[in-house]
Amino acid sequence: MLLTYQYRLQPNQEQEATLSHWGELLRRHWNYALGERLDYLRRTRSLVDRCSLISEPIGEIPNRVDYYxxxxxxxxxxxxxPEYKGIYxxxxxxxxxxxxxxxxxxLIPDKNGKRGGKPRFKKQGDICSITFPRANSAKAGANLLGENLKLSKIGDIPVVLHRPxxxxxxxxxxxxxxxADGWYVSFALEDNTVPVSLPxxxxxxxxxxDVGLEKxxxxxxxxxIAVPQFYRKxxxxxxxxxRKLARQEKGSVNYGKQANKVAKLHLHVARQRKDFHYSVAHYLCTTYDLIGFEKLNIKGLARTRLAKSILDVAWRTFLNILQAVAVRRGKHTQEVDARGTSIECFNCEERVIKDLxxxxxxxxxxGVSLDRDYNASINVLKRTTGLSFAACEGLGVAQPMKQEISFVNLRSPRQSVLA
Incomplete structure:
Protein backbone atom coordinates (compact mmCIF):
# COMPACT_ATOMS: atom_id res chain seq x y z
CA MET A 1 0.00 0.00 0.00
CA LEU A 2 1.26 3.48 -0.87
CA LEU A 3 1.03 6.11 1.87
CA THR A 4 1.96 9.79 1.78
CA TYR A 5 3.74 11.42 4.70
CA GLN A 6 4.26 15.18 4.52
CA TYR A 7 6.90 17.09 6.48
CA ARG A 8 7.88 20.73 6.69
CA LEU A 9 11.17 21.84 5.13
CA GLN A 10 13.44 24.61 6.40
CA PRO A 11 15.42 25.76 3.36
CA ASN A 12 17.66 28.82 3.46
CA GLN A 13 17.07 31.85 1.23
CA GLU A 14 19.36 30.56 -1.52
CA GLN A 15 17.63 27.17 -1.61
CA GLU A 16 14.19 28.82 -1.66
CA ALA A 17 15.26 30.96 -4.61
CA THR A 18 16.55 27.87 -6.44
CA LEU A 19 13.32 25.93 -5.88
CA SER A 20 11.22 28.91 -7.05
CA HIS A 21 13.42 29.26 -10.14
CA TRP A 22 13.01 25.56 -10.94
CA GLY A 23 9.24 25.93 -10.69
CA GLU A 24 9.25 28.86 -13.11
CA LEU A 25 11.41 26.98 -15.65
CA LEU A 26 9.16 23.92 -15.42
CA ARG A 27 6.13 26.16 -15.96
CA ARG A 28 7.64 27.58 -19.17
CA HIS A 29 8.51 24.09 -20.36
CA TRP A 30 4.95 22.89 -19.63
CA ASN A 31 3.50 25.75 -21.69
CA TYR A 32 5.86 25.09 -24.61
CA ALA A 33 5.14 21.32 -24.59
CA LEU A 34 1.39 21.94 -24.39
CA GLY A 35 1.62 24.39 -27.29
CA GLU A 36 3.41 21.73 -29.35
CA ARG A 37 0.64 19.21 -28.68
CA LEU A 38 -2.16 21.67 -29.48
CA ASP A 39 -0.43 22.75 -32.70
CA TYR A 40 -0.02 19.12 -33.77
CA LEU A 41 -3.69 18.44 -33.02
CA ARG A 42 -4.83 21.51 -34.97
CA ARG A 43 -2.76 20.64 -38.01
CA THR A 44 -3.64 16.95 -38.21
CA ARG A 45 -7.30 16.75 -37.20
CA SER A 46 -10.16 16.65 -39.68
CA LEU A 47 -13.51 18.08 -38.61
CA VAL A 48 -16.64 16.05 -39.18
CA ASP A 49 -18.65 18.69 -41.06
CA ARG A 50 -15.93 20.38 -43.13
CA CYS A 51 -12.53 19.71 -44.65
CA SER A 52 -9.62 21.13 -42.68
CA LEU A 53 -7.83 21.85 -45.96
CA ILE A 54 -10.51 24.43 -46.79
CA SER A 55 -11.01 25.91 -43.33
CA GLU A 56 -7.33 26.70 -42.72
CA PRO A 57 -3.91 26.09 -44.29
CA ILE A 58 -2.16 23.37 -42.33
CA GLY A 59 1.25 23.71 -43.98
CA GLU A 60 3.75 20.93 -43.39
CA ILE A 61 2.32 18.18 -41.19
CA PRO A 62 4.59 17.85 -38.13
CA ASN A 63 5.79 14.59 -36.66
CA ARG A 64 3.70 12.94 -33.97
CA VAL A 65 4.04 14.65 -30.59
CA ASP A 66 3.87 12.51 -27.44
CA TYR A 67 5.78 12.05 -24.20
CA TYR A 68 8.62 10.11 -25.80
CA PRO A 82 21.48 26.61 -20.64
CA GLU A 83 19.49 27.46 -17.48
CA TYR A 84 17.70 24.11 -17.84
CA LYS A 85 21.00 22.33 -17.19
CA GLY A 86 20.64 23.30 -13.54
CA ILE A 87 17.43 21.29 -13.10
CA TYR A 88 17.62 17.63 -12.15
CA LEU A 107 -8.73 12.92 -25.33
CA ILE A 108 -9.36 9.37 -24.13
CA PRO A 109 -12.61 8.68 -22.21
CA ASP A 110 -12.57 6.41 -19.19
CA LYS A 111 -14.63 3.24 -18.75
CA ASN A 112 -17.72 5.35 -18.00
CA GLY A 113 -17.27 7.43 -21.15
CA LYS A 114 -16.22 10.57 -19.26
CA ARG A 115 -13.25 12.74 -20.13
CA GLY A 116 -11.24 15.29 -18.20
CA GLY A 117 -10.92 18.97 -18.98
CA LYS A 118 -8.60 20.43 -21.58
CA PRO A 119 -5.05 21.04 -20.24
CA ARG A 120 -4.40 24.72 -19.66
CA PHE A 121 -1.41 26.97 -20.01
CA LYS A 122 0.08 27.77 -16.61
CA LYS A 123 0.46 31.32 -15.38
CA GLN A 124 3.26 32.40 -13.07
CA GLY A 125 3.21 30.50 -9.77
CA ASP A 126 0.82 27.77 -10.96
CA ILE A 127 3.42 24.98 -10.81
CA CYS A 128 4.19 24.71 -7.10
CA SER A 129 5.52 21.13 -6.86
CA ILE A 130 8.69 19.41 -8.03
CA THR A 131 8.80 15.61 -8.07
CA PHE A 132 11.89 13.45 -7.59
CA PRO A 133 10.69 10.01 -8.79
CA ARG A 134 13.51 8.15 -7.04
CA ALA A 135 14.38 8.53 -3.37
CA ASN A 136 16.76 6.78 -0.98
CA SER A 137 18.15 4.55 -3.71
CA ALA A 138 21.07 4.39 -6.12
CA LYS A 139 21.22 7.41 -8.44
CA ALA A 140 18.29 8.99 -6.59
CA GLY A 141 17.80 12.75 -6.71
CA ALA A 142 16.42 12.88 -3.15
CA ASN A 143 17.82 11.12 -0.10
CA LEU A 144 16.57 11.40 3.47
CA LEU A 145 19.61 11.22 5.74
CA GLY A 146 18.61 11.54 9.37
CA GLU A 147 16.78 14.86 9.66
CA ASN A 148 18.16 16.30 6.42
CA LEU A 149 16.84 15.91 2.88
CA LYS A 150 19.64 15.89 0.32
CA LEU A 151 18.42 17.10 -3.07
CA SER A 152 20.52 16.85 -6.21
CA LYS A 153 21.91 20.26 -7.29
CA ILE A 154 20.32 21.97 -4.27
CA GLY A 155 21.98 20.51 -1.18
CA ASP A 156 20.88 19.48 2.29
CA ILE A 157 17.60 20.89 3.62
CA PRO A 158 16.56 20.35 7.27
CA VAL A 159 13.29 18.40 7.66
CA VAL A 160 10.91 18.70 10.63
CA LEU A 161 10.13 15.02 11.31
CA HIS A 162 7.08 15.60 13.51
CA ARG A 163 6.25 11.89 13.30
CA PRO A 164 8.58 8.96 12.55
CA ALA A 180 1.36 29.70 1.53
CA ASP A 181 3.29 29.16 4.78
CA GLY A 182 6.45 27.59 3.40
CA TRP A 183 7.95 24.54 1.71
CA TYR A 184 7.03 20.91 2.38
CA VAL A 185 8.15 17.48 1.22
CA SER A 186 5.69 14.63 0.56
CA PHE A 187 7.20 11.16 0.74
CA ALA A 188 5.42 8.34 -1.09
CA LEU A 189 5.95 5.30 1.14
CA GLU A 190 5.43 1.67 0.24
CA ASP A 191 4.09 0.12 3.44
CA ASN A 192 3.80 -3.67 3.55
CA THR A 193 2.46 -3.73 7.12
CA VAL A 194 -1.15 -3.03 6.10
CA PRO A 195 -3.37 -5.57 7.91
CA VAL A 196 -5.45 -8.06 5.99
CA SER A 197 -9.12 -7.09 5.78
CA LEU A 198 -11.31 -8.62 8.45
CA PRO A 199 -13.02 -11.81 7.17
CA ASP A 210 -26.27 9.44 6.35
CA VAL A 211 -24.39 12.67 5.62
CA GLY A 212 -26.19 15.99 5.66
CA LEU A 213 -25.96 19.75 6.14
CA GLU A 214 -27.92 20.15 9.39
CA LYS A 215 -25.80 17.37 10.91
CA ILE A 225 -21.95 14.68 14.61
CA ALA A 226 -22.52 18.41 14.28
CA VAL A 227 -21.43 20.33 11.18
CA PRO A 228 -18.25 22.28 12.04
CA GLN A 229 -18.75 24.96 9.32
CA PHE A 230 -15.10 25.94 9.20
CA TYR A 231 -15.47 28.11 6.10
CA ARG A 232 -18.65 29.80 7.34
CA LYS A 233 -16.96 30.76 10.60
CA ARG A 243 -11.20 43.78 0.80
CA LYS A 244 -7.70 44.86 1.79
CA LEU A 245 -6.33 42.83 -1.11
CA ALA A 246 -8.71 44.49 -3.56
CA ARG A 247 -7.39 47.93 -2.55
CA GLN A 248 -3.76 47.04 -3.29
CA GLU A 249 -2.12 47.69 -6.63
CA LYS A 250 -1.74 44.46 -8.59
CA GLY A 251 1.84 43.35 -8.91
CA SER A 252 3.11 45.48 -6.01
CA VAL A 253 5.00 44.16 -2.99
CA ASN A 254 2.07 44.93 -0.66
CA TYR A 255 -0.29 43.09 -3.02
CA GLY A 256 1.89 39.98 -2.77
CA LYS A 257 2.01 40.18 1.03
CA GLN A 258 -1.75 40.57 1.34
CA ALA A 259 -2.41 37.79 -1.16
CA ASN A 260 -0.23 35.53 0.99
CA LYS A 261 -2.32 36.40 4.07
CA VAL A 262 -5.50 35.42 2.24
CA ALA A 263 -3.89 32.18 1.05
CA LYS A 264 -2.84 31.32 4.61
CA LEU A 265 -6.42 31.76 5.83
CA HIS A 266 -7.73 29.41 3.15
CA LEU A 267 -4.96 26.93 3.98
CA HIS A 268 -5.92 27.05 7.68
CA VAL A 269 -9.58 26.31 6.87
CA ALA A 270 -8.58 23.41 4.60
CA ARG A 271 -6.38 21.93 7.32
CA GLN A 272 -9.15 22.23 9.92
CA ARG A 273 -11.56 20.42 7.63
CA LYS A 274 -9.04 17.67 6.80
CA ASP A 275 -8.22 17.04 10.45
CA PHE A 276 -11.93 16.86 11.30
CA HIS A 277 -12.52 14.34 8.50
CA TYR A 278 -9.70 12.10 9.73
CA SER A 279 -10.94 12.30 13.33
CA VAL A 280 -14.45 11.19 12.35
CA ALA A 281 -13.12 8.46 10.02
CA HIS A 282 -10.90 7.00 12.74
CA TYR A 283 -13.77 7.12 15.25
CA LEU A 284 -16.05 5.16 12.90
CA CYS A 285 -13.35 2.61 12.04
CA THR A 286 -12.55 2.13 15.72
CA THR A 287 -16.20 1.53 16.64
CA TYR A 288 -17.44 -0.53 13.67
CA ASP A 289 -16.19 -3.31 11.39
CA LEU A 290 -18.43 -2.48 8.42
CA ILE A 291 -19.57 1.04 7.44
CA GLY A 292 -22.22 1.68 4.80
CA PHE A 293 -22.69 5.04 3.10
CA GLU A 294 -24.68 6.48 0.22
CA LYS A 295 -23.49 6.86 -3.36
CA LEU A 296 -24.12 10.58 -3.92
CA ASN A 297 -23.87 12.78 -6.99
CA ILE A 298 -22.00 15.47 -5.08
CA LYS A 299 -20.91 17.32 -8.21
CA GLY A 300 -24.54 17.73 -9.19
CA LEU A 301 -25.60 18.77 -5.68
CA ALA A 302 -22.86 21.40 -5.66
CA ARG A 303 -24.62 23.20 -8.55
CA THR A 304 -27.65 24.04 -6.39
CA ARG A 305 -28.23 27.04 -4.12
CA LEU A 306 -26.75 25.00 -1.25
CA ALA A 307 -23.40 24.84 -3.05
CA LYS A 308 -21.41 26.78 -0.45
CA SER A 309 -22.61 24.61 2.44
CA ILE A 310 -22.08 21.38 0.45
CA LEU A 311 -18.54 22.35 -0.51
CA ASP A 312 -17.83 23.43 3.06
CA VAL A 313 -18.65 20.00 4.53
CA ALA A 314 -16.76 18.28 1.65
CA TRP A 315 -18.60 14.95 1.64
CA ARG A 316 -16.58 13.42 -1.19
CA THR A 317 -13.28 14.18 0.52
CA PHE A 318 -14.56 12.68 3.76
CA LEU A 319 -15.83 9.49 2.08
CA ASN A 320 -12.49 9.04 0.29
CA ILE A 321 -10.66 9.48 3.59
CA LEU A 322 -13.05 7.06 5.31
CA GLN A 323 -12.36 4.35 2.73
CA ALA A 324 -8.59 4.89 2.96
CA VAL A 325 -8.63 4.71 6.77
CA ALA A 326 -10.79 1.56 6.64
CA VAL A 327 -8.30 -0.20 4.35
CA ARG A 328 -5.42 0.92 6.54
CA ARG A 329 -7.11 -0.59 9.60
CA GLY A 330 -8.46 -3.74 7.97
CA LYS A 331 -12.13 -2.69 8.13
CA HIS A 332 -14.82 -2.75 5.41
CA THR A 333 -16.86 -0.03 3.71
CA GLN A 334 -19.84 -0.44 1.39
CA GLU A 335 -21.37 2.09 -0.99
CA VAL A 336 -25.15 1.71 -1.50
CA ASP A 337 -27.78 3.32 -3.70
CA ALA A 338 -28.96 6.63 -2.22
CA ARG A 339 -32.33 6.79 -3.98
CA GLY A 340 -35.25 6.88 -1.57
CA THR A 341 -33.33 6.55 1.69
CA SER A 342 -34.87 9.75 3.11
CA ILE A 343 -38.47 9.15 2.01
CA GLU A 344 -38.72 5.39 2.55
CA CYS A 345 -39.91 4.27 5.98
CA PHE A 346 -37.41 1.90 7.57
CA ASN A 347 -40.16 -0.04 9.35
CA CYS A 348 -42.81 -0.66 6.67
CA GLU A 349 -40.98 0.58 3.53
CA GLU A 350 -43.80 3.03 2.78
CA ARG A 351 -42.67 5.98 0.66
CA VAL A 352 -43.43 9.23 2.51
CA ILE A 353 -42.81 12.21 0.22
CA LYS A 354 -41.65 15.32 2.10
CA ASP A 355 -39.78 18.54 1.42
CA LEU A 356 -36.20 19.08 2.50
CA GLY A 367 -47.06 5.45 12.85
CA VAL A 368 -43.27 5.64 13.12
CA SER A 369 -41.98 9.12 13.99
CA LEU A 370 -38.27 9.90 14.13
CA ASP A 371 -35.60 12.18 12.72
CA ARG A 372 -35.43 11.92 8.92
CA ASP A 373 -31.62 11.56 8.92
CA TYR A 374 -31.87 8.77 11.48
CA ASN A 375 -34.46 7.04 9.30
CA ALA A 376 -32.17 7.40 6.26
CA SER A 377 -29.19 5.96 8.13
CA ILE A 378 -31.21 2.87 9.09
CA ASN A 379 -32.21 2.42 5.45
CA VAL A 380 -28.54 2.66 4.48
CA LEU A 381 -27.78 0.00 7.08
CA LYS A 382 -30.48 -2.29 5.67
CA ARG A 383 -29.14 -1.86 2.15
CA THR A 384 -25.60 -2.50 3.37
CA THR A 385 -26.21 -5.75 5.20
CA GLY A 386 -29.69 -7.00 4.35
CA LEU A 387 -32.08 -8.42 6.91
CA SER A 388 -30.39 -11.83 6.88
CA PHE A 389 -26.76 -10.82 7.27
CA ALA A 390 -25.56 -13.68 9.45
CA ALA A 391 -22.26 -12.13 10.48
CA CYS A 392 -24.03 -9.16 12.06
CA GLU A 393 -26.96 -11.22 13.39
CA GLY A 394 -29.42 -9.25 11.25
CA LEU A 395 -31.12 -6.04 12.33
CA GLY A 396 -32.97 -7.56 15.21
CA VAL A 397 -36.65 -8.21 15.79
CA ALA A 398 -37.69 -4.77 17.01
CA GLN A 399 -36.42 -1.43 15.78
CA PRO A 400 -36.67 1.79 17.82
CA MET A 401 -39.70 3.91 16.92
CA LYS A 402 -38.84 7.19 18.64
CA GLN A 403 -35.38 8.18 19.79
CA GLU A 404 -33.58 11.47 20.23
CA ILE A 405 -30.37 12.16 18.36
CA SER A 406 -27.30 12.38 20.59
CA PHE A 407 -24.36 14.41 19.37
CA VAL A 408 -20.85 13.00 19.61
CA ASN A 409 -18.59 15.72 21.02
CA LEU A 410 -15.35 15.89 19.09
CA ARG A 411 -12.24 16.77 21.03
CA SER A 412 -9.55 19.19 19.88
CA PRO A 413 -8.19 18.52 16.36
CA ARG A 414 -5.04 16.83 17.62
CA GLN A 415 -6.87 14.40 19.90
CA SER A 416 -8.65 11.27 18.81
CA VAL A 417 -12.42 11.03 18.76
CA LEU A 418 -13.89 8.93 21.51
CA ALA A 419 -17.37 7.56 21.76
Missing part, protein backbone atom coordinates in the same frame (compact mmCIF):
# COMPACT_ATOMS: atom_id res chain seq x y z
CA UNK A 69 9.26 12.65 -28.55
CA UNK A 70 9.18 15.55 -26.09
CA UNK A 71 11.43 13.74 -23.60
CA UNK A 72 13.90 13.07 -26.41
CA UNK A 73 14.02 16.84 -27.09
CA UNK A 74 15.15 17.65 -23.54
CA UNK A 75 18.78 17.48 -24.65
CA UNK A 76 18.10 20.06 -27.35
CA UNK A 77 16.24 22.24 -24.83
CA UNK A 78 19.28 22.32 -22.55
CA UNK A 79 21.58 23.28 -25.42
CA UNK A 80 19.29 26.15 -26.50
CA UNK A 81 18.50 27.30 -22.94
CA UNK A 89 16.73 15.67 -15.31
CA UNK A 90 14.14 13.41 -13.63
CA UNK A 91 12.15 16.46 -12.50
CA UNK A 92 11.81 17.63 -16.12
CA UNK A 93 10.68 14.18 -17.22
CA UNK A 94 8.07 14.08 -14.43
CA UNK A 95 6.79 17.45 -15.62
CA UNK A 96 6.23 16.01 -19.10
CA UNK A 97 4.60 12.89 -17.63
CA UNK A 98 2.05 15.06 -15.82
CA UNK A 99 1.23 16.82 -19.07
CA UNK A 100 0.91 13.49 -20.87
CA UNK A 101 -1.56 12.19 -18.25
CA UNK A 102 -3.64 15.38 -18.44
CA UNK A 103 -3.61 15.18 -22.25
CA UNK A 104 -4.79 11.56 -22.30
CA UNK A 105 -7.54 12.26 -19.73
CA UNK A 106 -8.83 14.95 -22.09
CA UNK A 165 8.48 7.15 9.26
CA UNK A 166 7.01 3.65 9.88
CA UNK A 167 9.54 0.87 10.23
CA UNK A 168 9.71 -1.43 7.24
CA UNK A 169 8.34 1.16 4.81
CA UNK A 170 10.34 2.18 1.74
CA UNK A 171 10.48 5.77 0.42
CA UNK A 172 9.65 5.56 -3.29
CA UNK A 173 9.57 9.22 -4.32
CA UNK A 174 9.71 12.72 -2.89
CA UNK A 175 7.69 15.75 -4.01
CA UNK A 176 8.68 19.26 -2.96
CA UNK A 177 5.56 21.38 -2.48
CA UNK A 178 5.26 25.14 -2.04
CA UNK A 179 2.40 26.34 0.17
CA UNK A 200 -16.73 -11.37 6.50
CA UNK A 201 -17.76 -14.07 8.95
CA UNK A 202 -15.89 -12.22 11.74
CA UNK A 203 -17.70 -8.89 11.28
CA UNK A 204 -19.50 -8.14 14.55
CA UNK A 205 -20.50 -4.48 14.27
CA UNK A 206 -22.01 -2.67 11.32
CA UNK A 207 -23.39 0.82 10.86
CA UNK A 208 -25.06 2.92 8.18
CA UNK A 209 -24.31 6.64 7.96
CA UNK A 216 -22.51 16.30 9.38
CA UNK A 217 -23.55 12.66 9.64
CA UNK A 218 -26.07 10.52 11.48
CA UNK A 219 -25.45 6.87 12.28
CA UNK A 220 -27.95 4.05 12.50
CA UNK A 221 -27.06 3.85 16.23
CA UNK A 222 -28.75 7.25 16.75
CA UNK A 223 -25.51 9.18 17.04
CA UNK A 224 -24.94 12.41 15.19
CA UNK A 234 -13.91 32.15 8.75
CA UNK A 235 -15.95 34.19 6.25
CA UNK A 236 -15.87 37.44 8.25
CA UNK A 237 -12.07 37.44 8.56
CA UNK A 238 -11.68 36.32 4.95
CA UNK A 239 -13.95 39.10 3.69
CA UNK A 240 -11.96 41.72 5.57
CA UNK A 241 -8.62 40.48 4.26
CA UNK A 242 -9.94 40.18 0.70
CA UNK A 357 -37.41 21.54 5.15
CA UNK A 358 -39.34 18.75 6.93
CA UNK A 359 -36.80 17.28 9.34
CA UNK A 360 -39.03 14.62 10.98
CA UNK A 361 -40.17 11.41 9.31
CA UNK A 362 -43.80 10.67 10.18
CA UNK A 363 -45.15 7.51 8.56
CA UNK A 364 -48.95 7.50 8.17
CA UNK A 365 -48.92 3.76 7.50
CA UNK A 366 -47.22 2.37 10.61
Missing amino acids: SQAANLKQTKSLF ADCQQQNLMRLDKAWKRW IPEGSVIKQATIVSK VDEIKSVVGI FLTTSDAEA AQTVLARQQ SVRVHNCPNC
